[in-house]
Amino acid sequence: MxxxxxxxxxxxxxxxxxxxxxxxxxxxxxFPGETHAYFLRSPHAHARIRSIDTSAALAAPxxxxxxxxxxxxxxxxxxxxxxxxxxxxxxxxxxxxxxPPLAQGKVRYVGDHVAxxxxxxxxxxxxxxxxxxxxxxxxxxxxxxARALAPDAPKVHDEFAxxxxxxxxxxxxxxxxxxxxxxxxxxxxxxxxxxxxPNAIEPRAAIALYSPGEDRYTLxxxxxxxxxxxxxxxxxxxxxxxxxxxxxxPDVGGGFGSKIFHYAEExxxxxxxxxxxxxxxxxxxxxxxxxxDAHGRDHVTTAELALxxxxxxxxxxxxxxxxxxxxxxTFSTCVPTILYATLLAGQYKTPHIHCQVTGVFxxxxxxxxxxxxxxxxxxxxxxxxxxxxxxxxxxxxxxIRRRNFIPKEAFPYSTPVGLTYDTGDYEATLNxxxxxxxxxxxxxxxxEAAKRGKLRGLGYATYIEACGLAPSxxxxxxxxxxxxxxxxxxxxxxTGKVTVFTGSHSHGQGHETTFxxxxxxxxxxxxxDVEIVHxxxxxxPFGMGTYGxxxxxxxxxxxxxxxxxxxxxxxxxxxxMLEAAEADIEFDNGVFRVVGTDRQVTIGEVAFAAYVPHNxxxxxxxxxxxxxxxxxxxxxxxxxxxxxxxxxxxPETGKVEIASFTAVDDFGNVINPMIVEGQVHGxxxxxxxxxxxxxxxxxxxxxxxxxxxxxxxxxxxxxxxxSFQIDMHGTPCTHNPLxxxxxxxxxxxxxxxxxxxxxxxxLRPLGVTHLDMPATPHRVWQAIQQxxxxxxx
Amino acid sequence: MKVSMTxxxxxxxxxxxxxxxxxEFLRKxxxxxxxxxxxxxxxxxxxxxxxxxxxxxxxSVLVGQAQGAAVxxxxxxxxxxxxxxxxxxxxxxxxxxxxxCTPGMxxxxxxxxxxxxxxxxxxIRQQLQGNLCRCTGYHNIVKAIQAAAATMAATEPxxxxxxxxxx
Numbered sequence: 001m002x003x004x005x006x007x008x009x010x011x012x013x014x015x016x017x018x019x020x021x022x023x024x025x026x027x028x029x030x031f032p033g034e035t036h037a038y039f040l041r042s043p044h045a046h047a048r049i050r051s052i053d054t055s056a057a058l059a060a061p062x063x064x065x066x067x068x069x070x071x072x073x074x075x076x077x078x079x080x081x082x083x084x085x086x087x088x089x090x091x092x093x094x095x096x097x098x099x100p101p102l103a104q105g106k107v108r109y110v111g112d113h114v115a116x117x118x119x120x121x122x123x124x125x126x127x128x129x130x131x132x133x134x135x136x137x138x139x140x141x142x143x144x145x146a147r148a149l150a151p152d153a154p155k156v157h158d159e160f161a162x163x164x165x166x167x168x169x170x171x172x173x174x175x176x177x178x179x180x181x182x183x184x185x186x187x188x189x190x191x192x193x194x195x196x197x198p199n200a201i202e203p204r205a206a207i208a209l210y211s212p213g214e215d216r217y218t219l220x221x222x223x224x225x226x227x228x229x230x231x232x233x234x235x236x237x238x239x240x241x242x243x244x245x246x247x248x249x250p251d252v253g254g255g256f257g258s259k260i261f262h263y264a265e266e267x268x269x270x271x272x273x274x275x276x277x278x279x280x281x282x283x284x285x286x287x288x289x290x291x292x293d294a295h296g297r298d299h300v301t302t303a304e305l306a307l308x309x310x311x312x313x314x315x316x317x318x319x320x321x322x323x324x325x326x327x328x329x330t331f332s333t334c335v336p337t338i339l340y341a342t343l344l345a346g347q348y349k350t351p352h353i354h355c356q357v358t359g360v361f362x363x364x365x366x367x368x369x370x371x372x373x374x375x376x377x378x379x380x381x382x383x384x385x386x387x388x389x390x391x392x393x394x395x396x397x398x399x400i401r402r403r404n405f406i407p408k409e410a411f412p413y414s415t416p417v418g419l420t421y422d423t424g425d426y427e428a429t430l431n432x433x434x435x436x437x438x439x440x441x442x443x444x445x446x447x448e449a450a451k452r453g454k455l456r457g458l459g460y461a462t463y464i465e466a467c468g469l470a471p472s473x474x475x476x477x478x479x480x481x482x483x484x485x486x487x488x489x490x491x492x493x494x495t496g497k498v499t500v501f502t503g504s505h506s507h508g509q510g511h512e513t514t515f516x517x518x519x520x521x522x523x524x525x526x527x528x529d530v531e532i533v534h535x536x537x538x539x540x541p542f543g544m545g546t547y548g549x550x551x552x553x554x555x556x557x558x559x560x561x562x563x564x565x566x567x568x569x570x571x572x573x574x575x576x577m578l579e580a581a582e583a584d585i586e587f588d589n590g591v592f593r594v595v596g597t598d599r600q601v602t603i604g605e606v607a608f609a610a611y612v613p614h615n616x617x618x619x620x621x622x623x624x625x626x627x628x629x630x631x632x633x634x635x636x637x638x639x640x641x642x643x644x645x646x647x648x649x650x651p652e653t654g655k656v657e658i659a660s661f662t663a664v665d666d667f668g669n670v671i672n673p674m675i676v677e678g679q680v681h682g683x684x685x686x687x688x689x690x691x692x693x694x695x696x697x698x699x700x701x702x703x704x705x706x707x708x709x710x711x712x713x714x715x716x717x718x719x720x721x722x723s724f725q726i727d728m729h730g731t732p733c734t735h736n737p738l739x740x741x742x743x744x745x746x747x748x749x750x751x752x753x754x755x756x757x758x759x760x761x762x763l764r765p766l767g768v769t770h771l772d773m774p775a776t777p778h779r780v781w782q783a784i785q786q787x788x789x790x791x792x793x
Numbered sequence: 794m795k796v797s798m799t800x801x802x803x804x805x806x807x808x809x810x811x812x813x814x815x816x817e818f819l820r821k822x823x824x825x826x827x828x829x830x831x832x833x834x835x836x837x838x839x840x841x842x843x844x845x846x847x848x849x850x851x852x853s854v855l856v857g858q859a860q861g862a863a864v865x866x867x868x869x870x871x872x873x874x875x876x877x878x879x880x881x882x883x884x885x886x887x888x889x890x891x892x893x894c895t896p897g898m899x900x901x902x903x904x905x906x907x908x909x910x911x912x913x914x915x916x917i918r919q920q921l922q923g924n925l926c927r928c929t930g931y932h933n934i935v936k937a938i939q940a941a942a943a944t945m946a947a948t949e950p951x952x953x954x955x956x957x958x959x960x
Contacts, residue, residue, distance in 0.1 A: 009887075011884055011885065011887075012884070012887065012889075014892070015883070015884040015889060015892075016876075016884070017892075018889055018891075018892025018895050018896075019867075019876060019880040019883055019884060019889065019892075019895060019896075019899065020827065020867065020868065020871065020876075020880070021825070021826070021827015021828065021866065021867035021868045021896050022827065022868075023827070023892050023893075025826075025829070025893065027820075027826075027829075027830070028820075028826035030824070123810075123812065199927055200891070200893075200927055201829075201831040201837060201839055201891070201893045201894045201925055201926065201927050201928075202829070202831065202891065202893040203830075203831065251891075251892065252891065253829070253831075253891045253892065253893025253894075254890070254891040254893060254927050254928055256927065283830075285833045286831065286832035286833045286834065286837070287833055287834075507891050508890035508891030508892070508928045509890070510890070674887050675887065677887075678887045678890060678928075678929060678932075678933060681929055681930035681931075681932040681933065682890065682927070682928045682929055682930050683930075684930055685927075685929075685930030685931065686927070686930075709832075709834050709836075710832055710834055710836040710837065710925070711834060711836070715925050715927070716930075717921070717922050717925065717931075718917070718918040718919075718921035718922060718924070718926075718931040718934070718935065719915075719918040719919050719921070719922055721918075721930060721931055721932075723914065723932050723935065723936075724930065724932055747930075
């Protein structure tokens with residue numbers, strides 16, 4: 001590899017346009033004759049729609065059309081599909097209720113789509129929506145995860161016996177139960193993984209156009225995977241021929257999972273664009289985003305760890321109830337199962353694990369993948385358990401982990417929950433984290449804080465992630481209804497310049513830089529000569545998109561395959577040009593050379609010859625230099641890391657301050673360390689946000705979203721966070737050509753447990769042994785007061 | 794109603810609905826789409842622009858309130874084709890990822906440095922409270938603003954020094 005490009009903190013090429021205000025986000029696009037959509041949403045968590053009268057709205061100024069679920073039904077518009085089938089323990093498929101893009105008969109959460117108004121201006125559409133008369137029969141609702149299966153819980157879908165979507169399990173139950181019988185010690189925790197709202201700062205938006213001349217649709221949408229949106233929308237919802245639909249996801253302002261899914265608005269706008277005959281645009285207001293973006297997390301879990309007298313883990317038992325919301329969003333069903341329970345081994349050689357997950361319907365917005373998707377929930381369970389067990393056994397958090405780590409000689413290592421980790425060195429990252437965090441000096445810092453009346457605590461989390469989704473065959477055997485490969489196309493132009501088309505999608509990750517580094521390095525051309533194209537189904541051959549930290553591991557690998565094809569073909573051309581045997585041609589840093597001689601041609605000359613084939617082996621190979629590859633990984637990748645958080649708590653107010661946060665990650669090989677560090681920072685902020693600030697709350701009686709704005713939903717702000725201490729220790733992935741593992745979700749996976757373990761470490765002297773996230777000042781203060789009362793009694 | 798103001802040094806005039814906010818006017822009437830809208834409660838700061846040299850959230854200003862004012866947006870801060878030192882520092886220190894909050898962050902940072910040319914990390918973090926970023930964890934934004942402060946101090950006389958020179 002060319003050491004001057006790979007592994008270097010090359011400044012991002014996309015930055016200039018963003019910094020100058022020249023980004024092209026969906027809401028920035030303008031089309032002649034465009035109209036505006038406003039979605040009327042349900043004000044009730046659960047209600048029967050007796051009737052909808054749209055006549056006054058239709059007569060309002062500027063209104064062009066009003067559509068309801070009945071109009072879609074009459075036009076045979078289908079249901080928004082779920083992409084992953086989970087099989088129940090009883091062998092039956094999961095319950096899969098219809099999810100009409102506009103409600104039919106009933107609304108099932110506050111924010112459910114009821115009607116769309118299309119008008120000349122947005123304000124006209126919004127004003128007219130107020131004139132739609134919906135006669136609702138309000139019904140009781142259930143929003144709480146733990147209450148969804150109560151005998152008296154109102155049913156979300158009348159066609160099912162209860163609110164259970166599936167009961168799913170993994171692991172050997174009998175062996176795990178036996179391990180618990182042999183245990184000298186059992187640690188048990190009841191944990192709530194708080195519901196979160198993703199909150200990419202760019203609200204979702206879409207613009208749909210229909211061109212009657214071509215009989216073709218174009219949908220601009222804020223998506224992490226435009227090809228997937230096209231496939232789902234065409235094949236399942238609108239019944240449109242896929243080649244007659246173009247989906248474009250231009251610059252997208254953050255996703256974090258929430259822009260993976262196929263949303264109702266995309267289908268409704270596309271469908272309506274033909275009815276109205278003009279472009280239709282829609283941009284979510286933030287309050288709509290709170291109501292209708294897919295939420296994340298929301299688990300209630302009982303977890304047990306069995307240990308022997310030395311603190312060796314013998315077994316783990318986990319029972320989780322996961323809230324899926326009112327309807328099944330695109331990947332909702334696999335998040336609390338396949339992406340959760342398979343990670344419960346963590347970094348440890350726990351021999352027996354059994355996990356049962358019950359997915360439940362509630363009268364809340366759909367819940368789906370949010371940064372980390374299942375893996376933060378698993379890490380939180382494992383790492384809270386481990387640290388609690390350490391306390392109970394009188395071991396240090398570091399020691400209990402070291403006694404149970406999978407040793408680096410043991411790779412590849414198969415866990416009892418279905419995964420085979422390829423590489424790792426967990427001791428090394430923990431050693432480095434302890435050094436960076438100055439764990440040795442903690443006792444002194446704690447004493448010093450005590451003198452100021454503050455409580456200081458130290459918390460660990462060592463996480464594992466399975467990402468680089470995924471081997472398609474494994475995913476298919478587990479219920480995936482799609483493949484999970486990636487595609488890439490590399491086009492050398494006659495002048496030697498390079499255009500690269502990737503099915504990955506960048507919405508902040510910096511692919512235009514990282515992928516260009518990969519291509520420039522492999523071809524030996526200047527990075528300025530490489531352009532990365534993504535996010536357009538008309539330009540990119542195919543794509544499964546960006547989520548689950550899969551871009552470099554799968555998308556990057558696809559590009560490497562295409563580059564190999566380019567070089568293979570180029571060698572043939574070079575051999576002809578140099579009048580040598582192909583076997584004698586070597587390629588290095590952009591130059592094809594006859595081995596042991598100074599006879600050479602550059603890749604630019606080869607490209608020119610490929611397009612001007614006057615002297616060319618036409619009988620052997622075709623002209624042109626353009627290659628496409630699909631890459632389907634043979635395994636997941638397994639990033640891992642050690643995080644150490646130090647907090648200081650004011651016992652008078654309950655306010656938790658992050659004194660320091662240290663993260664040492666193993667991402668395998670790193671293409672651009674500056675970008676990777678940035679990904680870690682962002683993940684940490686979201687993980688710390690979950691631990692200390694963020695919480696989505698529905699009122700249990702009315703089903704109203706209580707945290708429906710930035711006034712009520714606490715986003716991490718600059719002064720809530722410290723500067724982070726970051727380092728990396730890579731063990732290269734063994735099964736992809738770049739040796740990379742993926743880094744997007746890491747921070748959000750490891751941080752919550754590290755923070756909560758630190759908070760509990762600080763509060764333990766006061767007698768506080770348990771807290772659920774978020775550890776807000778109110779909750780911490782209450783826990784302190786309760787502990788005081790208990791000790792006084 | 795009719796409004797007129799100066800935007801990025803150019804006089805502009807338009808007939809608008811009185812309900813129009815400054816950010817809608819910038820984005821829709823002037824096609825200056827660099828200024829973004831991230832919320833509807835004046836809390837994310839993505840729409841931050843300068844109104845008579847003060848940072849304001851342009852979603853919370855009616856266009857009529859900007860009558861006769863001088864407005865500067867992200868499109869108007871770079872000179873001679875180069876980047877403003879704050880823009881350059883954001884690029885150098887990876888202070889942006891998806892880029893959506895970035896224009897507001899940059900406009901806020903310029904305002905911050907105008908008022909306090911050598912802010913501490915704590916001051917920067919406190920001053921950025923009104924600007925949400927979901928990508929960067931603020932780490933590199935803070936670093937970028939510190940670096941921009943240093944660059945600007947080295948290249949421009951600080952206001953106090955200017956006063957001394959004048960005296």
